[in-house]
Amino acid sequence: MTRLAILSDIHGNMSALEAVIADAEGQGCTVFINLGDTLSGPLWPAETADVLMARDWPTIAGNHERQLLTLPRDRMGASDLFTRAQLNPRQLAWLAAQPATCDFAPDIFLCHGTPGSDLTHYLFTVEAAGLRAATDDEVSERTGDRGEALILCGHSHIPGERVLADGRRIANPGSVGLQAFHDDHPCPYTVENGDPRARYAIVDAGRILFRHVDYDYASAAAKADREGRPDWAIALRTGRMEPLA
Template sequence: MIAILSDIHGNLPALEAVIADARTAGATAFVNLGDSLSGPLWPAETADLLMREGWPAIAGNHERQVLTHAIERMGASDRFASERLSAAQLAWLAAQPPVLALTDEIFLCHGSPRSDLEHLLHTVEAAGIRQATEAEIAERLGDTPAALTLCGHTHLPRTVTLADGRTIANPGSVGLQAFHDDHPLPYIVENGDPLARYALVRGTGVELRAVAYDHLGAAAKAAREGRADWAAALRTGLAG
């Protein structure tokens, strides 16, 4: 059984709670779908834990941004992480591929197979974010042949099986349950509670899970770092 983690965003206590829950449930392997460190929490400490574990990992859009954007171009979350990561930790990020065929049956991507910024299971439009239709998902998935494609990025857990039998699953976010974004249009994500999300995979079957952790401690850390937006989201799972 494989535990699927994504969008940890430097939330060390959430990550530790998810690891403990997954191991208790019987997980014998872990996979990380990216956006591991960016945010006003514990990027270096989270990197240390992930490097020790040595799980298969892919890069999300925040890894790419931390590694390629000039510091003055970075958003506050990327800049916070970048300023605290060692050369060894940055090299570990740089070694992560954007996509990965984990097995013949399981394919990993952060956003969609073609872009780390494209939502695979959700669609952003002027009215906000909604669940993507099967036709939209199939178009974004393209000719990816795997029976199970695992993606992250949206922080919204969802599993869909297409008419051709391919399953796509997003485990949700370990570390952040609400946020504002403006790509490709302004929208808000809210899971409505502070629980850490991940998934368990048995064969090609997917179980979405949510785990309690010290979210108030994480919110207090964000507040100390001057990020009231993150503090509110970590406390409530709402974007405010």
């Protein structure tokens, strides 16, 4: 039986990516899937692109790929702006060829956020008070009439799964490259996994196995510091964020 390694939200963190690949191969994974937000951040976007282009995994675009390719530079956030400046035409063409979703197999569907949005969290809901677990009704509404037994998503950076009443399963492998962040869509909120280890998941005979992998996160944090991103450096070292003002 083929073991699938499910990766998402690498965010240009080559150190974390290399550790996850080694762990997944050691676990017997022979097929790798990438759910997007692959490069954006103050780390190693070009190097990450080259490694993944050579491996040619099934890959979909996340919101950061869309933003990198469509937003004018004066509207980009700092992570996208840094990344856009590092990428060559071949790497940009690789991003542009990535679909927003993918019918990977008759029973497996890939999306970054939800089937209809790369910015909406699937298993969580953002409210004025912050991020909370989505209700079953919310998850069912976001799933719509997708008939696949397994839907794989990213975006939230939080590993987890939900099984709907009809048996359909939605799973998020967590983030390879970044274990905490602030965001402001649709209102300010914070995600924190609480430790810096890289996350991914394995799909094996219908089971979802969540993995966390140690790596040299201190070197990634030092790179973020050198690029003027102390917020990322804290997240990479600790899996936590400074409180929102």
